[in-house]
Amino acid sequence: xxxxxxxxxxxxxxxxxxxxxxxxIAPGRVKLGVVAPREIPVxxxxxxxxxxxxxxxxxxVPAEKLAELARRLRKEAxxxxxxALGPAGEPSEQP
Amino acid sequence: xxxxxxxxxxxxxxxxxxxQFPAGLPGFEDQRRFLPLQQPNVEPIVFLQSLDxxxxxxxxxxxxxxxxxxxxxxxxxxxxxxxxxEDRQPEMxxxxxxxxxxxxxxxxxxxxxxxxxxxxxxxxxxxVQAILSDSPYSHRHPLPAGGQEDPVCSSxxxxxxxRS
Numbered sequence: 001x002x003x004x005x006x007x008x009x010x011x012x013x014x015x016x017x018x019x020x021x022x023x024x025i026a027p028g029r030v031k032l033g034v035v036a037p038r039e040i041p042v043x044x045x046x047x048x049x050x051x052x053x054x055x056x057x058x059x060x061v062p063a064e065k066l067a068e069l070a071r072r073l074r075k076e077a078x079x080x081x082x083x084a085l086g087p088a089g090e091p092s093e094q095p
Numbered sequence: 096x097x098x099x100x101x102x103x104x105x106x107x108x109x110x111x112x113x114x115q116f117p118a119g120l121p122g123f124e125d126q127r128r129f130l131p132l133q134q135p136n137v138e139p140i141v142f143l144q145s146l147d148x149x150x151x152x153x154x155x156x157x158x159x160x161x162x163x164x165x166x167x168x169x170x171x172x173x174x175x176x177x178x179x180x181e182d183r184q185p186e187m188x189x190x191x192x193x194x195x196x197x198x199x200x201x202x203x204x205x206x207x208x209x210x211x212x213x214x215x216x217x218x219x220x221x222x223v224q225a226i227l228s229d230s231p232y233s234h235r236h237p238l239p240a241g242g243q244e245d246p247v248c249s250s251x252x253x254x255x256x257x258r259s
Binding site: 029044046047048049050051052053054055056057058059060061065066069070072073074075091 | 102110120121122123136137138139140150151152153154156196197198199200205206208210211224226229231235239
């Protein structure tokens with residue numbers, strides 16, 4: 001990894017087309033500005049993490065694993081969990 | 096309305112119950128309509144069933160069932176997508192419902208994404224998966240795992256064996 005020290009107002013260039021500007025530095029955080037061509041997506045790293053976890057979460061789960069998870073959650077937090085969903089969809093038959 | 100799902104068979108639903116995701120979800124940007132489903136035998140789990148893909152159904156949990164003191168920090172952009180005022184965070188349970196997507200994989204404990212809750216606006220039925228900013232939460236928050244319930248403690252003196 002290349003490590004560069006920069007002050008507020010300074011920038012880093014990546015190739016000919018990408019510029020990263022340090023706009024503001026505060027304790028514990030930094031504000032960056034990114035200039036990049038439209039075809040280069042600029043995302044916070046969390047978006048990628050969330051995409052990966054969503055793709056993993058979309059896999060089918062065996063019914064008995066679900067029941068087991070639900071049972072443990074009820075045991076840990078029996079008083080919470082009632083969700084106010086408004087008009088609810090009700091499965092017309094059990095899976 | 097009726098929709099044929101892979102996991103629940105044919106379901107009957109009220110069109111009013113559908114949530115619109117104007118931006119989809121990361122990894123599923125083209126999925127815009129989801130229906131929350133609850134089943135009595137697996138409470139507090141809430142299923143988020145896609146109404147565009149019969150086989151796509153997320154397992155979710157209300158965030159407070161995982162983290163009772165859960166705090167939101169939704170970005171202005173996501174608040175705008177939800178049709179909410181940008182100057183304050185919405186009230187959980189009244190204005191919005193927050194669900195954490197659960198990933199269940201073979202061989203490790205299930206995890207919930209507390210960093211990016213699905214926020215459902217109960218008033219206008221719009222929803223986003225909001226990636227929180229400045230959040231202390233993990234995208235892989237561990238949930239109670241199977242197979243290690245009430246471990247019998249063999250070394251804490253409660254067992255019948257006495258070492259001499």
